[in-house]
Amino acid sequence: MIKIFLSLLGLIVIAYGAREWRNSRLVSLLLVVCSLAAGVLVWFPAWSDQLAHLAGVGRGADMILYCYSAISFLMILNLGLKQRDLHQSTTRLARYIAITTPRLPKGDSSGK
């Protein structure tokens, strides 16, 4: 049961990652790859032990935890990038207001 639940969560993250392709290819790709890797390890836990052993992590459970940490980090990074986009929209708005309402020095009527 828990495997199906985790797999569904993984699919949501993959869908989210695919949607982010247009905004940041790096973040999108890493989200999909990390989620797929985590999904594989959920269904084949024995592999996680082998992989963990190869990577020098120790236990497969630790490996899954690391995947989770990596995905969390990427999502935070993505939120930061989204915030940057929002800031750019604010900048455009502020710029429009500034340019359309210039204050001209006395005696100057040349501004738009």
Added chain:
Amino acid sequence: MTTAAVSVNSKRVAIVIAAYNEGSVIADVVRDALRLFPLIVVVDDGSPDDTGAAALLGGAVVLRHPINLGQGAALQTGIEYALGQDVDFVVTFDADGQHRPEDVQKMLGTLAANGKQVALGSRFLGETVGMPASRRWLLKAATVFTRITTGLRVTDAHNGLRTFRRDAAQAITIRQNRMAHASEILEEIGRKKLTYCEVPVTIRYTDYSKAKGQSGLGAFNILIDLLVARIRK
């Protein structure tokens, strides 16, 4: 190179100054620039003090951001406004009194003589008055970094005194709102293959300008901004 023989009509030049909390000095800076150039555009970047009113009193056209966005954003606003006016050259100029309007004349003369699109001021080819040693090393490090990342052979990467021919000002878009815009402008020059030259200028450091200048932490923030911009691509 002799540039004195080639002159540019000062009425065809816009001086763009980004200002935040510069109420105590901006009027004098504007008046000083007005001696040589009739169109001074001050972008008040959401200052809580009287920067805008002082700049207007000094004789500048004042644009005001309703909120503080950063020097890069303010310069882009000023450049866009200037391009809407009847000018051939757009100059970026610092608000803290570090720059000399006479150097702008020299840069314009150089561009008129050599036909290049951008003139970048260089304090390391020219002169500095009262520059702290720590600032010198920070700027040298920034220049090395910029030479590596942009491929441009510049000697002064973070000099706010720049002169753009109209076509160059139109080609460049500053997206870095904060201080990373200086590196971004150089990246744009390299990417758009704009022709450029450096012109020796004099930078005057005062206690006021030193207090407003970049710190080591500021340099770190610039690096982060540039890195995030690359991830976004």
